[in-house]
Amino acid sequence: MTSRVREIIIRNLFAFLAFISVMLLGLIVLFLFREGLPLFKQISVNRFLFGSAWYPTYNPPEYGIWPLIVGSVIVTAFSCLIAVPFGLLSAVYISEIAPAWIKEILKSIIELLAGLPSVVLGFFGMVILAPWMQETFDLPTGLNIVNASLMLAVMAIPTISSISEDALYAVPREYKEASYALGATKYETIVKVAIPAALSGISTAVILGMSRAIGETMVVLMVAGGAAAIPRGIFDSVRPMPASIAAEMGEAPFQSGHYHALFATGIVLFIITLIFNLIADHISNRFKEEGSGTL
Amino acid sequence: MKWRYLRQGLFFGVVRLSALIITLALMGIIVFLLLNGFRAVTWDFLTLPPTDSMTKGGIMPAIVGTFYLTVGAISVALPLGVVSAIYLTEYAKQGRLIRILRVGVNCLAGVPSVVFGLFGLGFFVVFLKFGSSILAGALTLGILILPTIIGAAEEALKAVPQTFREASLALGVSKWRTISRIVLPSALPGILTGAILGVGRAAGETAPIMFTAAAFFTALLPKSIFDEVMALPYHIYVLATAGTHIEQTRPLQYGTALVLIALVLGIDLIAIVLRGMVRRKKRW
Numbered sequence: 130m131t132s133r134v135r136e137i138i139i140r141n142l143f144a145f146l147a148f149i150s151v152m153l154l155g156l157i158v159l160f161l162f163r164e165g166l167p168l169f170k171q172i173s174v175n176r177f178l179f180g181s182a183w184y185p186t187y188n189p190p191e192y193g194i195w196p197l198i199v200g201s202v203i204v205t206a207f208s209c210l211i212a213v214p215f216g217l218l219s220a221v222y223i224s225e226i227a228p229a230w231i232k233e234i235l236k237s238i239i240e241l242l243a244g245l246p247s248v249v250l251g252f253f254g255m256v257i258l259a260p261w262m263q264e265t266f267d268l269p270t271g272l273n274i275v276n277a278s279l280m281l282a283v284m285a286i287p288t289i290s291s292i293s294e295d296a297l298y299a300v301p302r303e304y305k306e307a308s309y310a311l312g313a314t315k316y317e318t319i320v321k322v323a324i325p326a327a328l329s330g331i332s333t334a335v336i337l338g339m340s341r342a343i344g345e346t347m348v349v350l351m352v353a354g355g356a357a358a359i360p361r362g363i364f365d366s367v368r369p370m371p372a373s374i375a376a377e378m379g380e381a382p383f384q385s386g387h388y389h390a391l392f393a394t395g396i397v398l399f400i401i402t403l404i405f406n407l408i409a410d411h412i413s414n415r416f417k418e419e420g421s422g423t424l
Numbered sequence: 425m426k427w428r429y430l431r432q433g434l435f436f437g438v439v440r441l442s443a444l445i446i447t448l449a450l451m452g453i454i455v456f457l458l459l460n461g462f463r464a465v466t467w468d469f470l471t472l473p474p475t476d477s478m479t480k481g482g483i484m485p486a487i488v489g490t491f492y493l494t495v496g497a498i499s500v501a502l503p504l505g506v507v508s509a510i511y512l513t514e515y516a517k518q519g520r521l522i523r524i525l526r527v528g529v530n531c532l533a534g535v536p537s538v539v540f541g542l543f544g545l546g547f548f549v550v551f552l553k554f555g556s557s558i559l560a561g562a563l564t565l566g567i568l569i570l571p572t573i574i575g576a577a578e579e580a581l582k583a584v585p586q587t588f589r590e591a592s593l594a595l596g597v598s599k600w601r602t603i604s605r606i607v608l609p610s611a612l613p614g615i616l617t618g619a620i621l622g623v624g625r626a627a628g629e630t631a632p633i634m635f636t637a638a639a640f641f642t643a644l645l646p647k648s649i650f651d652e653v654m655a656l657p658y659h660i661y662v663l664a665t666a667g668t669h670i671e672q673t674r675p676l677q678y679g680t681a682l683v684l685i686a687l688v689l690g691i692d693l694i695a696i697v698l699r700g701m702v703r704r705k706k707r708w
Contacts, residue, residue: 132598139600140515146504147511150574151528153567157535160546218442226439235443237696242450244621244692246628247537248657249681252664253453256674283449290446316432337534344536346631347657351665371538371631378545378635395542399535406534410527 161399165392167384168192177393183357183368185377185387192390194397196357200367201398203360204353205343207278208285212338215282216289217331223290224297225319236291243287251351254280259352266364272354273364280348289338296330297323329416333409340405344398346371370398454689457682464679474676478641478662479669483680485642489558489653490627490687492646493637496562497569497626502619504566505573509615512574513581514603533571537631540568544636559649561637568632569622576618580611613702617695624691628684630657640666656684 168177172192180193219239223232258279259271300323308318324331354366355376374391381387468482475481508529516522544564554560584607592602608615630638639652640662646653663677664670 132600136598136600143507143511143515147508147516147525148528149504150508150532150570151525153570154528154532154535156547157539157543160543160551161539164542164546164550215442215446218439219446222439222443226436227443233700235447237693238447238450240696241689241692242446244624244628244688245450245453246630246657246684246688248628248630248660249453249457249685252660252677252681253456255664256677257456286446314428314432316435317428320435340534344534344538346536346538347661351661371536374538374542375631375634378542383550392542392546395539399539402534402536402539403531406531407527409534410530 157399161392161396165389165394165396168386168389168393171386171389177390178397181359183373185381185390190386192386192393194370194373194390194394196359197368197370197373197394198397199359200353200357201343201349201369201371203274203367204277204281204349204369205339207274207363208281208342209335209339211278211282212285212289212342213335216286216334216338217293219286219290220293220297220331220334221319221324224294225315225323236294239287239290242283243291245283247284247345247347248351250280250283251347254348254352262364268364270354270366272352273366274353274360275363277349277353277367277369280352281342281345284345284348285338285342288341289334292334292337293327293331296327296334299330300326329412333413336405336409336412340402340409343369343405344371344402346375350375370394374398454685457678457685461675461678461682464675465682469679470683473643474641477669479673479676483654483656483659483676483683485645486654486656486659486680487683488645489638489655490657492558492649492653493561493565493633493655494623494626496558496649497565498619498623500563500566501570501573501622505570505618505622506577506615508570508574509577509581510603510608513578514599514607529571529574532567533575537568537629540564540632541635543567544632549636555650556635556637556639556652557650558637558646558653561633561653561655562649564632564636565626565629568629569626572622572625573618576621577611577615580614580618581607583614584610613698617699617702620691620695620698624688624695627691628657628688630655630661633658656680656687660684 172180177192177194178198179195180191181195182191182193183196184191219235223235227235254276255272258276261271262268262273262276263271304322304326305318308322313321349369350372353369353372355368355372356366357368357373360367374394377387378391381391470482470487471484472482473485474483512522512525516525541564544560548554548560548563549556588606588610589602592606593599597605633655637653638655638658642652642654660677660680663673663680
């Protein structure tokens with residue numbers, strides 16, 4: 130075999146193997162739909178998405194996931210209220226203010242935080258936060274929206290922080306130097322020059338952080354409380370979509386309506402995170418070629 | 425004038441405080457698990473199976489299970505990830521196809537872990553008839569960490585200076601030999617770091633193995649890759665949420681959680697230290 134032929138074979142083989150990740154994405158879609166779509170022979174898409182009752186084991190069963198969607202959206206929104214400021218401020222600290230040695234340590238800490246298994250965070254929320262909250266605020270249960278949001282925030286902070294930090298780091302030096310030359314303070318330079326210049330990267334960071342939070346399973350499974358009802362307050366229990374899938378899949382009879390409904394919930398979750406990721410990808414791709422000549 | 429500096433001081437204070445709170449959050453979780461868990465972690469705890477319907481005994485089968493699942497996952501994801509990264513950095517030219525490939529990898533990275541679990545159930549367990557097994561769980565985890573490996577390998581390959589490739593090609597060496605003899609060895613430490621981080625991620629995941637591999641309890645160790653296994657993360661979940669002995673098994677739960685974070689954070693720490701060493705040692 131001549132080396133020319135070998136080169137061509139290797140090149141094509143590598144191309145094929147590289148596209149396996151895209152094919153896997155396709156397979157995920159295929160199998161989610163294969164197992165999820167049969168549900169819609171029983172009920173309409175509308176009734177599934179906006180039905181307000183999730184009683185999959187009743188007779189007749191009710192497969193409305195609106196309470197689950199609301200639960201997911203609420204814990205995600207609350208966790209972002211906490212994670213965005215912390216993530217962004219820590220990114221500012223690392224990229225603009227911290228001395229080199231603190232910077233290294235802090236980056237490692239954030240990476241370790243990202244590596245913390247979600248089941249451990251869920252466990253922590255269950256055995257420490259929940260009893261404390263229940264006693265301090267005199268609640269019926271400590272497993273509620275606030276607890277889940279706090280733990281989710283811990284998971285989202287590393288994502289938001291590390292991507293924002295990359296974005297801030299990529300801001301050209303000239304911008305900041307020009308700002309200093311005009312007599313701006315460091316604070317003014319960060320807030321009025323660096324952050325606006327890095328805004329596309331920061332938005333990507335926030336979107337990916339939200340995507341991470343809405344798809345996170347173990348935390349919401351263990352600390353959100355599990356009530357499949359529209360919550361009335363922030364100390365109510367909720368049952369976000371991933372929690373419902375994880376908790377019920379073990380008991381749902383194979384190929385039953387319940388089984389299909391859980392896969393259909395998976396489709397909804399998949400589509401939501403896919404949209405988040407496509408938006409993030411679009412933003413970061415569109416604003417990538419940002420040299421010192423632009424802006 | 426004074427107000428401008430006061431405002432700056434205030435802002436810096438808030439920024440430092442947020443960094444401090446994040447650090448304390450991590451330390452708090454670790455210290456809390458250490459304090460509560462260290463008494464449970466004995467030699468017997470690590471080497472014996474659970475006994476008395478999981479209210480006593482150890483977690484040895486879960487450690488073994490997590491080991492198998494993790495090794496399986498990385499042996500799927502590492503070759504595939506490295507090859508993908510080589511294609512992306514060394515062969516592919518910018519174009520529509522590559523754009524699709526990149527978006528695909530990014531989207532795969534964003535798929536929620538429970539959806540990977542559903543996919544593993546639908547594809548490996550049911551369609552390919554692997555059943556709930558080490559094989560199905562390891563493949564599911566392998567796909568989950570694939571984007572991590574691709575990202576790390578790509579970064580490592582990009583860090584190899586272009587002059588290395590040019591020098592080799594100028595000597596008349598073919599492209600593949602240049603990649604396998606020059607580029608890959610230079611990128612190896614970086615790729616290794618990514619692989620270690622992938623292992624850490626796979627070891628700590630629960631949702632993808634819940635329906636594909638994890639067993640509530642097995643008295644014996646697995647004999648083949650078609651057996652179900654216990655796994656550390658799932659064991660914590662089971663002990664903490666199911667059954668009638670939740671309060672009674674608290675020490676076991678703390679012990680298992682401590683073993684898991686020691687394992688995962690230990691693996692991550694190795695990767696971080698290794699990466700630091702590679703960066704400092706770099707001669708180019």
